[in-house]
Amino acid sequence: MAAFQICAQVWLTTSLLADSLAVAGQALLASAFAKKDHYKVVVTTARVLQLAVVLGVGLTAFLATGMWFGADVFTSDAAVIRTIHKGVPFVAGTQTINTLAFVFDSEWRGMASIRIG
Template sequence: MLASAFARKDHYKVAVTTARVLQLAVVLGVALTAFLAVGTWFGAGVFTSDAAVIRMIHKGVPFVAGTQTINTLAFVFDGINFGASDYAFAAYSMASN
């Protein structure tokens, strides 16, 4: 959608599509955060009964859960840049890491 809108120079459609996808990404990120946070407390014992492992899961998973919104936004920006054929940005961002 973005690539065809850029090709037609329909900047309004690009802006509207980008804004909507970013909104959906934030909602999905928050939902994933909540799902992982709740799942940690109820699902940690499914994989092990070792108390030390369960404590480590309860320490590590909140970090993973908390970064889901950031991750969804990063994936959206990645898709937007490739849809806009901004391969130079992608190359420089990968090389700088």
């Protein structure tokens, strides 16, 4: 249970980091969409998605190495560390998908918040 809590909290922390990119993209996208600047909508969408992939891959690499070699920061219990190592592929491996999911959701909400009349 201790290893699960550590993995879950690390995953949640990085999810909130991804959400910060998503919220910023949502605000930029809603602003451009409200001004009916369709070129800026397309450029903003593309750039935020590119940044999401870069952030996701960066978080994957950072968490894979950080949790593998730095699990002892959270605990000194060898059994918990071994269990954390079993969770590293999931926690690190889902970061790119997670980041893209947050960004896609926020971009959709950014466009949906403006009614075209």
